[in-house]
Amino acid sequence: MSYSTRQREVILNVLRQAGRPLTPQDIRQQASQDSAGIGLATVYRALKTFIAEEVIVPVEIPGASPCYEPADRGHHHHFICQQCQRVFDLTGCVHGLEALAPQDFCVQRHEIVLYGVCACCTEGRGSEVEASTDQDLHSLHK
Amino acid sequence: MSYSTRQREVILNVLRQAGRPLTPQDIRQQASQDSAGIGLATVYRALKTFIAEEVIVPVEIPGASPCYEPADRGHHHHFICQQCQRVFDLTGCVHGLEALAPQDFCVQRHEIVLYGVCACCTEGRGSEVEASTDQDLHSLHK
DNA sequence: ATAGATGCAAAGAGTTTGCATAGGT
């Protein structure tokens, strides 16, 4: 089995406290505050372990770098802001998706991604957000 | 403007004749048959030019390598076979997607991806397809 | 003749792996 180390606890904490999926770089940067000098390789290895243990899930957005979030958030989809490039969680889903595939295709799961401009960036605060170190947590969960 | 060279014509032809989005590697491999010794860099540069000219569009599927297809296929979505990893075009769309985003978010476009097993792989021909050099064109367009 | 395109090789970004050391059990 896997050991519980300080680095892994910190990584998991970072992912849980963020209200949105994070990239490995995001994670490393955040984690550095609690565990200085943490290596990127450690982040990648921890992510791989957590995925295998189904503690987190990868979120791969077309046009964005792969990112990760806790697995306990249930079925949901994502919104990516074209301005600040951040990924947000959405709630809800739509029906009738299986109908898009030919009948001899077997549909196992689906992904929906919305692209646009988030509330922050719409308010004209786009540039400052873009440069932020991203401590702010923009959860859309109620 | 851009010149019309043999390589570019071949690349565009390959994309048009394929019934599904292709990766740069796919394209290079196919194009080699008509233009031996074509370089990968040439493919990437041609793709960039074609995208700028809006002749082709990038198709970025979560969990798959980025691929490309002609821009004149209209609004549609994609299916990725978990077995052979190929990307197929779907026809049709669903409504009510904007409703998934908070009202202060501006939705500009969307992407829907279905994952599952394609007809070929369901028929038990998965392994041979997986190893194929992919000359076969699996269009879903009617 | 000139500007753009090609092929190669080198350079970058992102991710993975080998290895010696440190740390959890």
Add this chain to the structure above:
DNA sequence: ACCTATGCAAACTCTTTGCATCTAT
């Protein structure tokens, strides 16, 4: 004590860029 995790650096993959040469206009 044993086995796993860490950090570093090297290796790998995918994509981009520099440069000399070639080609379309």
